[in-house]
Amino acid sequence: xxxxxxxxxxxxxxxxxxxxxxxxxxxxxxxxxxxxxxxxxxxxxxxxxxxxxxxxxxxxxxxxxxxxxxxxxxxxxxxxxxxxxxxxxxxxxxxxxxxxxxxxxxxxxxxxxxxxxxxxxxxxxxxxxxxxxxxxxxxxxxxxxxxxxxxxxxxxxxxxxxxxxxxxxxxxxxxxxxxxxxxxxxxxxxxxxxxxxxxxxxxxxxxxxxxxxxxxxxxxxxxxxxxxxxxxxxxxxxxxxxxxxxxxxxxxxxxxxxxxxxxxxxxxxxxxxxxxxxxxxxxxxxxxxxxxxxxxxxx
Amino acid sequence: xxxxxxxxxxxxxxxxxxxxxxxxxxxxxxxxxxxxxxxxxxxxxxxxxxxxxxxxxxxxxxxxxxxxxxxxxxxxxxxxxxxxxxxxxxxxxxxxxxxxxxxxxxxxxxxxxxxxxxxxxxxxxxxxxxxxxxxxxxxxxxxxxxxxxxxxxxxxxxxxxxxxxxxxxxxxxxxxxxxxxxxxxxxxxxxxxxxxxxxxxxxxxxxxxxxxxxxxxxxxxxxxxxxxxxxxxxxxxxxxxxxxxxxxxxxxxxxxxxxxxxxxxxxxxxxxxxxxxxxxxxxxxxxxxxxxxxxxxxxxxx
Numbered sequence: 165x166x167x168x169x170x171x172x173x174x175x176x177x178x179x180x181x182x183x184x185x186x187x188x189x190x191x192x193x194x195x196x197x198x199x200x201x202x203x204x205x206x207x208x209x210x211x212x213x214x215x216x217x218x219x220x221x222x223x224x225x226x227x228x229x230x231x232x233x234x235x236x237x238x239x240x241x242x243x244x245x246x247x248x249x250x251x252x253x254x255x256x257x258x259x260x261x262x263x264x265x266x267x268x269x270x271x272x273x274x275x276x277x278x279x280x281x282x283x284x285x286x287x288x289x290x291x292x293x294x295x296x297x298x299x300x301x302x303x304x305x306x307x308x309x310x311x312x313x314x315x316x317x318x319x320x321x322x323x324x325x326x327x328x329x330x331x332x333x334x335x336x337x338x339x340x341x342x343x344x345x346x347x348x349x350x351x352x353x354x355x356x357x358x359x360x361x362x363x364x365x366x367x368x369x370x371x372x373x374x375x376x377x378x379x380x381x382x383x384x385x386x387x388x389x390x391x392x393x394x395x396x397x398x399x400x401x402x403x404x405x406x407x408x409x410x411x412x413x414x415x416x417x418x419x420x421x422x423x424x425x426x427x428x429x430x431x432x433x434x435x436x437x438x439x440x441x442x443x444x445x446x447x448x449x450x451x452x453x454x455x456x457x458x459x460x461x462x463x
Numbered sequence: 464x465x466x467x468x469x470x471x472x473x474x475x476x477x478x479x480x481x482x483x484x485x486x487x488x489x490x491x492x493x494x495x496x497x498x499x500x501x502x503x504x505x506x507x508x509x510x511x512x513x514x515x516x517x518x519x520x521x522x523x524x525x526x527x528x529x530x531x532x533x534x535x536x537x538x539x540x541x542x543x544x545x546x547x548x549x550x551x552x553x554x555x556x557x558x559x560x561x562x563x564x565x566x567x568x569x570x571x572x573x574x575x576x577x578x579x580x581x582x583x584x585x586x587x588x589x590x591x592x593x594x595x596x597x598x599x600x601x602x603x604x605x606x607x608x609x610x611x612x613x614x615x616x617x618x619x620x621x622x623x624x625x626x627x628x629x630x631x632x633x634x635x636x637x638x639x640x641x642x643x644x645x646x647x648x649x650x651x652x653x654x655x656x657x658x659x660x661x662x663x664x665x666x667x668x669x670x671x672x673x674x675x676x677x678x679x680x681x682x683x684x685x686x687x688x689x690x691x692x693x694x695x696x697x698x699x700x701x702x703x704x705x706x707x708x709x710x711x712x713x714x715x716x717x718x719x720x721x722x723x724x725x726x727x728x729x730x731x732x733x734x735x736x737x738x739x740x741x742x743x744x745x746x747x748x749x750x751x752x753x754x755x756x757x758x759x760x761x762x763x764x765x
Contacts, residue, residue: 238636292645300642310637314655324641327651369637376641 188247189214189380189411195234195244197227197435204230205241206435212380215409219422219443222432223458228415229307231432232382235413236302237295245287249379253298255287300328303373307385309365311357311372317344318353321372329376336375343371347401363394367401374405381405383414419463423447431455473720477713484706503703510691510707521690522711524597528608528679528686529672535612536672537665540619545649547624558620565617571678573614578606578682603682611679615672622664626657659730666723673715687711 190212197205204227212218220228233239235246237254246253290298311320321343322336331339344350347367349360357365366386373381383402387395399421406412406425416422422429423443430440431452439452447463450456510518546558565573581587582602589602599605630653638648677688685693691708695701 236640238639296639296642296644299640302640304637304640306633306637306640308633310631310633312634312637312652312656323651324643327647328642372641 187214188212189216189249190235190413191245191247191250192231192235193245193247195231195241195246197230197234197239197241204435205234207244208432208435208437210430210437210440212411212413214411216427217406217410217412217414217425218428218430219414219416219426220430220432221417221419221422221458222438225434226432227435228432229384232304232384232413232415235380235382236299236304238304240289243287248298248302251298254290254295256290257285258288259285296328300376301379303376303378303381305366305369305373305381305383305386307388309357309362309369309389311365311369313357316354316356317349317360317368320357320368321375324372325375339375340371343374344368347371348397361394362390363397366390366394366398370398370401370405379411381410381412383412383416385415385417387416387418417462419447419459431458433458473717477717480709480713500702503700506700506703507707507710510694510704511710517685517690518687518711520597521685521687524604524685525673525676525687526715527594528604528611528676528684529669532608532611532615532676533669533672535609536615536619536668537623539613539616540623541654543616543620544623544627547620548627562617562620565614566621570611570614570675571681574607574610574678575681577610578603582606601683603679603684607676607679607682607684611672611675615668618668619665622661622668623657626660627653629660630656662723662727662730666719666727669723670716670719673719674712677712 188211190210192208192210195205195208196203208227208231210218210231220231222228230239234241235248235253240254245255311317312323315323318337318340321340322331322333325331325336325339326333341350341353344353347370349364349367349371352360352364352368357368360368370381370386386402387398390398395418399418402412402414402421403425414421414426426443428440429443429446431438431446431450431454433454439446439450439455441451446455447459450459514522543558543561546554547562549555549558578589582589589606591600591602592605593599634652634656635648638652643652676686679686680689680692683689688708691704695704698704
């Protein structure tokens with residue numbers, strides 16, 4: 165492989181956003197999820213177009229985090245469909261063979277036992293291998309960073325490109341260094357995560373996710389575990405990413421970020437999408453009382 | 464610091480043992496009730512400092528068997544732990560049965576039963592083999608090592624499981640979200656971190672393993688204990704030979720203690736804010752110079 169060309173912008177460092185034909189990157193339809201008897205997602209439908217940044221807001225326990233965890237199948241869903249780049253995430257659709265059910269008890273089957281009639285097809289959880297393939301296209305940034313503590317900053321970033329994508333080591337190092345530079349941490353290449361501040365760790369976590377050249381980035385409250393003075397540096401990286409055209413779903417309480425960067429804001433409460441709209445309208449003239457009540461508390 | 468404490472404990476045990484030895488020597492050599500026993504300490508001395516070929520062979524056999532059995536135990540332990548945590552229920556059952564049996568029966572019973580039982584019943588012919596100058600003609604070494612390793616695996620399984628459970632679930636999620644598969648997640652992310660939790664008890668397990676090899680006496684394997692046993696039995700010079708035997712075992716376990724400390728410090732990388740663990744000198748002195756310098760700075764104030 166030839167030496168990679170490093171360009172100055174964040175996405176340039178990884179060769180740009182892949183652009184398949186589909187214009188809708190995330191298409192979630194009527195997603196339902198239960199934790200035991202607790203109904204945490206109730207017919208959630210959200211669409212995210214390519215290069216769009218969607219910020220999900222809402223009180224804690226409203227299902228925001230659960231929802232984005234479903235998008236890369238870290239959580240199973242009980243009914244509905246989630247498509248990313250046109251691929252059904254986590255499940256295979258198989259023909260429901262009359263009344264005969266496969267003798268596997270824990271399969272999430274559409275509408276199973278929850279009052280919705282089973283359709284002509286049902287969902288069977290996909291093979292681990294296929295789920296792993298799908299996740300390669302979906303970057304995720306966690307509230308608690310979840311960097312690998314036994315690896316240096318650079319090793320954290322190049323682990324998956326080498327081990328999963330089969331990238332050449334030297335090329336991965338070059339990509340990793342370019343990404344470190346872009347998140348402003350070129351000097352921290354050989355440093356272990358616990359010697360870094362929270363803000364620095366989160367920036368490396370973003371670089372780690374970007375190294376897989378994902379088509380979509382999920383941010384699960386990326387600044388909630390940070391000291392106030394470190395929030396800015398992480399948001400700055402995210403803003404730049406959004407400006408460069410990454411498709412992003414961000415669960416966040418950072419209303420300033422939402423106002424500035426989001427193309428759309430989705431308000432969730434009690435497992436339901438209450439309202440969605442452009443930031444200006446959402447923040448200045450929300451239609452729903454629940455949105456008003458929530459925003460009045462935090463703005 | 465855990466390291467210096469364990470070292471101190473070991474030293475305390477050594478001191479206690481030597482004290483006990485001295486007391487018993489004094490008691491035995493005293494003029495008590497016409498009991499006259501002439502200690503031949505030169506035998507002890509020679510067995511320790513000028514060991515003959517038989518003792519050296521026994522020593523190597525003990526080391527070899529314990530190392531191979533421990534490696535086998537760790538491998539089986541990891542497999543059994545993963546099987547026990549598997550989503551596939553037959554694997555869970557097999558693993559549970561394995562752990563249940565080998566933890567639930569005495570090692571010496573396992574040795575005699577699993578070596579002699581299948582052999583006498585013509586189910587298995589234990590293979591003979593040779594390593595360098597050693598020629599194991601009756602298969603007992605093979606069988607003994609295997610059984611020790613399989614027994615060890617059952618104990619290691621619980622240790623490995625505890626280590627895996629100690630790793631933050633967020634690590635697995637992060638690995639999954641990067642598209643890693645189960646094998647990669649385990650081998651690259653989870654097990655290296657679990658190792659930090661596994662290594663200290665693993666060290667103790669190997670310490671036990673060194674001593675447990677002496678049970679191969681029942682299979683007539685000429686390792687360290689059997690060698691001394693036979694000497695003592697044929698000459699009736701028990702005291703002197705077994706003091707030497709103890710010294711050899713203590714030597715092995717003490718050296719292992721140092722190795723263990725070194726390995727532990729190696730695995731602690733990336734988990735402390737200072738780079739690397741304490742040096743040998745710092746361990747022996749029981750304090751770190753940098754800490755002391757910081758203390759002085761703090762005390763000095765502004």
